Amino acid sequence: MIRNIAIVLHPGFQLLDTAGPTAAFEMAERFRPGSYQLRVMAPGICRATARVESSFGLSLAAEPLRDGPFDTILVSGGEIIRSMAAAQQIVAWAEERDGPAHRQRLLGRFPARRGQPPQALRRARA
Known part of the structure; x- marks a missing residue:
């Protein structure tokens, strides 16, 4: 049975928060082919793929x-405050998929300048 994994980026994401889980699923797939299908996605992309810039300045392709x-x-951690529109889109998208069959995780830390991260992202930490 193939497990579908969504790794969600945003402008200012932490590269390690994305690369670590991606590498872990890649290695698991090598040992058990057909187990995982990864999708690296980001809000605000209008074409098949585009590049999203990390907090370090390196970019990754996402759909x-x-x-x-x-x-x-x-959801990759990092400087999500670079784009609150992206944060709102991620929250809305994740809430549409909220259910007992899905696991949602927030990776790393989402620094908040004034206040807490959005409610759905706090809940995703659990």
Whole structure:
């Protein structure tokens, strides 16, 4: 059975928060082919793929946020305050997929200058 994994980026994401889980699923897939299908996605992308800049300045290719189903959703940590529009899109997208069959995780820390991260992102930490 293939497990669909969504790794969600945003402008200012932490490269390690994305590379670590991606490498772990890649290695697992090598040992058990057909187990995982990874999608690296980001909000605000209008074409098939585009590049999203990390907090360090390196960019990764991502596709637009899309419907699943996804078994696991991982939202990369980092400087999400660079784009509150991206944060709002991620929250709305994740809330549409909220349910008992899905696991959602927030990776790293989302620094908040004034206040806390959005409610859905706090809930995703659990």
